[in-house]
Amino acid sequence: MSxxxxxxxxxxxxxxxxxxxxxxxxxxxxxGGRFLVKGGAQTQLEGNGPDRHVIIEFPDRxxxxxxxxxxxxxxxxxxxxxxxxxxxVVVDGL
Numbered sequence: 558m559s560x561x562x563x564x565x566x567x568x569x570x571x572x573x574x575x576x577x578x579x580x581x582x583x584x585x586x587x588x589g590g591r592f593l594v595k596g597g598a599q600t601q602l603e604g605n606g607p608d609r610h611v612i613i614e615f616p617d618r619x620x621x622x623x624x625x626x627x628x629x630x631x632x633x634x635x636x637x638x639x640x641x642x643x644x645x646v647v648v649d650g651l
Contacts, residue, residue, distance in 0.1 A: 559650035560618040561593075562625065564611040570640030577636035584633075588624040589616045607644075614650075621647050 568574045582592055594612040615621035624630060625647075637643065 558617060560615050560621045561648045561650060562590075562611075562613045562615065562621050563646050563648055564609075565607040565644045566609040566611065567607045567642045568609060568640065569642060573636055573640035577633050577640065580633050584627075584629055585613050585615075585624060587629075588620055588627070590614065590621070590624055607642075618647055618649055 578595070582595075585592065591614045592611070593614055594610055596609050596611070599606070599610065613621075615624065625645075
């Protein structure tokens, strides 16, 4: 069953965040991940949402967690943490 990493992000350091974001697609692809949403135009319909949304599809929950906890991702994670405020979850698909 597919699993999705869903991130709600407010970018606080645009240049540093671009450095992080430029590395994530190739890294996720190594784990079978596919970006479905990566920023993009949005229209807030209800509530107070973040500046940016990201959705990455993985083959399953285990692979999504392997990607998130991988050494390669952990090397770039400090860039994201220092240049954004984020909420990230893993959600099982249907």
